[in-house]
Amino acid sequence: MTDKTSPRIKADSPPSSFTLDAIGRIESDYPDKFGIPRQPGLVRASRARLVLLPPYDDPLTVRALEDFSHLWLTFVFHRSPTRWTPLVRPPRLGGNAKVGVFASRSTHRPNRLGLSLVELTGIDTSKGVRLGLRGHDLLDGTPVLDIKPYLPWAESLPEARTGFAPEAPPQRPVVFTSEVEAMLAARSDGDSLRELITQVLAQDPRPAYRNGVEDRRYGLRLRDVDVRFRAEADASGEIILRVVEVVNVRGGP
Amino acid sequence: MTDKTSPRIKADSPPSSFTLDAIGRIESDYPDKFGIPRQPGLVRASRARLVLLPPYDDPLTVRALEDFSHLWLTFVFHRSPTRWTPLVRPPRLGGNAKVGVFASRSTHRPNRLGLSLVELTGIDTSKGVRLGLRGHDLLDGTPVLDIKPYLPWAESLPEARTGFAPEAPPQRPVVFTSEVEAMLAARSDGDSLRELITQVLAQDPRPAYRNGVEDRRYGLRLRDVDVRFRAEADASGEIILRVVEVVNVRGGP
Incomplete structure (x- = not known):
């Protein structure tokens, strides 16, 4: 670091472009x-x-x-x-x-x-x-x-200082209709799929500016299913996400 | 993950080679x-x-x-x-x-x-x-x-399980000859260079199979100097690294 004023351009500068292969x-x-x-x-x-x-x-x-x-x-x-x-x-x-x-x-x-x-x-x-x-x-x-x-x-630096993301994001409660519960119970991977849906929706995957109750139904794909959900308010006014349908979209297990 | 037996090769597979630029x-x-x-x-x-x-x-x-x-x-x-x-x-x-x-x-x-x-x-x-x-x-x-x-x-996962590298490597004591101390004292960046040399040598940069006393002198470059050191045993037999010479090799600060 002898040159304090400008980036050093050297005759033997390494290439600035690299071809990388998927491993x-x-x-x-x-x-x-x-x-x-x-x-x-x-x-x-x-x-x-x-x-x-x-x-x-x-x-x-x-x-x-x-x-x-x-x-x-x-x-x-x-x-x-x-x-x-x-x-x-x-x-x-x-x-x-x-x-x-x-x-x-x-x-x-x-x-x-x-x-x-x-x-x-x-x-x-x-x-x-x-x-x-x-x-x-x-x-x-x-x-x-x-x-x-x-x-x-x-x-592992637990004390590292962070900016706009100081902690894990909050999680939404996730509930299922009885029809969806029945559909999951019929699948061999029902328990793990239920856990996956719950944890994914708890992140509230809607766009960041969509954080309230909505009539709109959203759909997302997990494994071989399309999960349809909507945002509702519970009795206390807290936002919850309700899974209203889980549809098989390709051959399931 | 419907196919449990072989990697899926799809017609729309993404490329497996990528050109990346230094930023x-x-x-x-x-x-x-x-x-x-x-x-x-x-x-x-x-x-x-x-x-x-x-x-x-x-x-x-x-x-x-x-x-x-x-x-x-x-x-x-x-x-x-x-x-x-x-x-x-x-x-x-x-x-x-x-x-x-x-x-x-x-x-x-x-x-x-x-x-x-x-x-x-x-x-x-x-x-x-x-x-x-x-x-x-x-x-x-x-x-x-x-x-x-x-x-x-x-x-930050302090409890993550590690294999052959379960903790930070041990550190060697580092000492300086009086001539080197005098050379460092004469430099405007002497304190920070001394700290840098100490911390770098504490890692014992010698090849892993060279872990004992040696007559051989090693040299390494830091900033604009060549640092020459050797491995000695102190009174109790512990290995220490002694800096025997610090030589300016290009224009210093």
Whole structure:
């Protein structure tokens, strides 16, 4: 840092553009963007698999990974547009205030790079390499660029100062109609699907400026179903989300 | 996750290769790889600047970033070879045992992606955008691909289970000869350089299999100096690192 005034341009400057290959791809409970929690860890019931691609699917690449409970995944927001903007409107600020794109986790960012801390539930090396994940926030088909173990002694900083996102977002109560309860009871994965729907809707996936009661019915896809819900007020006036229909949209388990 | 047996190859599969651009470049106390601490946060005295590159150097891109104390930087290990290996020998295991590359933070990995949690000390937008950083582990010239704010409520998991790296590595005592003390006292940045040398050598940057007393003298570059040191035993037999010479190798401050 001898030059205090200008970026140093050196004759041997490294390239400023890099070609990166997906090392794996995500198979996820989230077939669509709408409804995906805004950070990993908020929906512990969400399950995914990370399937490594050749030539990275050698079981040696994950030797000793099972000793770590949590992983960092670096991935590409492949369904976001490649254009980026210097300012974004984080949902946490109600969609009104703008902050810099690098002060946010917005998907509309240069390079479309995502970073998620996920729980590792298992490793299957019977045919290639598949990692079982929990608590993720990853769209089905997401290309993954890297896997790193989480190191709590280096990366757990509970006292770090935050700006507009000082704590986990509040959660909405979620209720189900009796018809939906009956539909879930008839499914082999009914319990885990009910837990997933509850945790996803508790985040209130509606646009940030839609935070009150609405007549409108929303739909979101989870696994093989379309979940339809609406926002109501309970007796005390608190907003609750009611699941009014769960419709199978492709072959279920 | 309807298909339990094989990776799904879809007609509309997203591309598996991506071209990413550096959004900035690091100006660092570490001109060479040798001596860089093996994780960020271990050497709090290390300072760096991240200089954003056009068109990302718009001050709007970092609006509200100053409210966060820590940042994630995703970067490229640009001086590491592009070849990768399925197994690596982490220094933490003495360089003997091999683990999978994805169970490590090795630089010899697919895509050469690095991830560092660094402290943000200031933002200068008087001419482009420069972020002041502390506690980093980044080589001078490192191309940075993304900046994200650290969210302790989502990313601080002190109870996460770790494998071969369960805690911060032990530290060596570091001592200086009187000649070196005199040389440092004569520099305007002597105090901060002394602190930096102490913290860097405390990590014992020698190869993992070199952990005893040695006649050999090692050299490493920090800022504009070459630091020469050797490993000795103190009266009780404990290994200490002694700084025997600090040589100015380019124009100092």
